[in-house]
Amino acid sequence: MSLAFNARQKLDLPVKSDSQRLPDYLLQQERVVGAMLDPKKLTPLGPNRFRYEVTSFKVFQLQVNPVVTIEVVNTQSQIHMYVTESHLDGLGLVDDFVLTLDARLKATSEGLDGEALLGVTVSQPPLLKLIPPRILESTGESILNGILLGIKARVGQQLVKDFEDWCNKQN
Numbered sequence: 001m002s003l004a005f006n007a008r009q010k011l012d013l014p015v016k017s018d019s020q021r022l023p024d025y026l027l028q029q030e031r032v033v034g035a036m037l038d039p040k041k042l043t044p045l046g047p048n049r050f051r052y053e054v055t056s057f058k059v060f061q062l063q064v065n066p067v068v069t070i071e072v073v074n075t076q077s078q079i080h081m082y083v084t085e086s087h088l089d090g091l092g093l094v095d096d097f098v099l100t101l102d103a104r105l106k107a108t109s110e111g112l113d114g115e116a117l118l119g120v121t122v123s124q125p126p127l128l129k130l131i132p133p134r135i136l137e138s139t140g141e142s143i144l145n146g147i148l149l150g151i152k153a154r155v156g157q158q159l160v161k162d163f164e165d166w167c168n169k170q171n
Contacts, residue, residue, distance in 0.1 A: 006119035007144035015111035022107030023077040035162040065089040
């Protein structure tokens, strides 16, 4: 039986100074992705592609270590990130793990506007067969919400600080 769960998070972040420079800043893909995610777990794979080791977590005594390949695309005043590949490191019990991410961050005249959808589809591991699927799904949704809230906090702090540093270096 497959389990599926997801989480969505919205962002409306005012940027007080230099907001007119946000579209140019969002073109700095490696810098922006590194400020949004943990740069120690991020590896550039080439133009517009990154490998990211998602923060590991424990689910009912199982240590879960997702690894994803993220594709990044810039369009007018916007950066779009999505997962093209995903797998679990160190958990040989699951072959059909799929992690999806669809995240957009757009520069507006007031600051940054964004939305992220994070989802997982996976079969129920044999070690967890006794736990009802709804409990596993609600636990998964809680974990995904925690991951998105962590990214949202980084955007609100680290990305804005990095944007200010970038503006200062451009002057």
